[in-house]
Amino acid sequence: MSSPEVTDTAGRPDEIRAVPVRRPGRWIAAAVVVLVAAAIGRSVATNTRFEWDVVGSYLFDERILEGLRVTVELTVIAMAIGIVLGVLMAVMRLSPNPLVSGASWLYIWFFRGTPVLVQLLFWYNIAALYPKINLGIPFGPSFIHADANTVITPFTAAILGLGLNEGAYMAEIVRAGIISVEEGQSDAAQSLGMTRLQAMRRIVLPQAMRVIIPPTGNETISMLKTSSLVSVIAVADLLYGAQIIYSVNFKTIQLLIVASLWYLALTSILYVGQYYLERYYGRGAVREEPLTPLQRIRLGLFARHEEGGR
Amino acid sequence: MSEPMVKAEAVHKRFGRHEVLRGIDLAVAAGEVLCLLGPSGSGKSTFLRCINHLEKINSGRLSVDGELVGYRQVGGKLHELRESEVARKRAEIGMVFQHFNLFGHMTALDNVTCAPINVRGVPRARARERGRELLERVGLEDKLDAYPAQLSGGQQQRVAIARALAMEPKLMLFDEPTSALDPELVGEVLDAMRKLAAEGMTMIVVTHEMGFAREVADTVVFMDDGVVVESGRPGEVLANPRHERTRAFLSKVL
């Protein structure tokens, strides 16, 4: 039998120094990537038809910036509606009451089953179906009377179309998150005297967030781009701003590049936001918190520092 | 004799057509420790869950501290309690689970203070102070800010005990609190439970720890196939079981 002392004094074996396996495939792949990237880079830089100076001059054009604002606004509001509706529909879907869960099922079925472009056009033209909007108790008195054409502006039609559609997708995402949380969590919460809804809000949903956030990030990024569909109902978003300009000066490609650059900038910001949200809701799920990119850079610098100092 | 803390009379429970509890009768006096033994699938967990109304019984009567579980009797009729009323009653019964079920997104201290703050409306500062005391009592004063994933099984189960105690329950239910633990961690959890028993807590403990049952229990109940086969003092039931089924079970676990 070996005792700890024996292994301690035995000393460490020589470190392994083996010739690494050669991987010629990797080198070939890397060469191809570099070559293709160089070719694209050169063509973009030297092809004068890109007219980068035109791109630059319209990048901060007033109409583009105004469109950008509308796009951001649409995305934020539609996602907010989508998330609220999604949580509501997901909780309803899991309700033991079949009428409640059925209503949620129907909603999801309808809004996921039709193209969002059709829904946008539908809301835009709702006045044809309901010239007057009356809100009140069904079959009872109504409190709010309005003219559909004045209430449903292109912007509200866009919000309704995008938000209601998003709600259906978010409902499925949130539901997947909720059922990913063990039932024991809800048992424990209820055994402590929480009601079903309290347990959902304080215990289940916060833990479901870990599963909900990544696809929600995808949805937001996707919404940012899907919102460009609203240009068909004359909402002056980013793409619409670009279209207005190139319909006059015919610099179509340059203005599409301008719009693309802004879309890319916005999605990049969303990436960063998503990273931090995931980190926040991942707490407790992993033993050690992952480093933020900033922390990682700082750590990397220090580590190199130390090595250099030795 | 005063009213027992828990009283079950002919309690039946079905899941679909599968009858899991087939007429349970038992009584637990205030301050008593009752250990519930029985083979897997005999309905022990189900019975515990019925006591705090996590499961609804199909027939019979079940009461805690003189009040029916989940119902109110008005005249000759039973009325179902509202969810908020059920919740209020559950808050007075602590439950400790086999797999701890700590809230993964909260630190140990937040696990302990969550219900007092959100259910009872205890001010945060007071709840945290009390939470610290409770965690200290189970020997975890240095783990206040640890998340469950950073704790060993034994530590997690002790947090779970502290969490249940934070609601100042009049009855504690333990469902195999040590059977998910490595053998060397069982002792620390049993110690915490022993202490609690010594302080006079009324406890129902489902366990396979015969040593604990022998030493701490006032009563041992052996269940099989949804009925109580025999019950009595640990000295009698564990040493001289009267029923063949009890004998067969004990010969396997001892």
Ligand SMILES: Nc1ncnc2c1ncn2[C@@H]1O[C@H](COP(=O)(O)OP(=O)(O)OP(=O)(O)O)[C@@H](O)[C@H]1O
């Ligand atoms: N929610 C449920 N739906 C259907 N059947 C269930 C449910 N919960 C428990 N059962 C069944 O009831 C029976 C008793 O289960 P229970 O968990 O009470 O047994 P137990 O005595 O605690 O066993 P163990 O020692 O394995 O924990 C089992 O046959 C089980 O399959």
Ligand SMILES: [Mg+2]
């Ligand atoms: Mg069980």
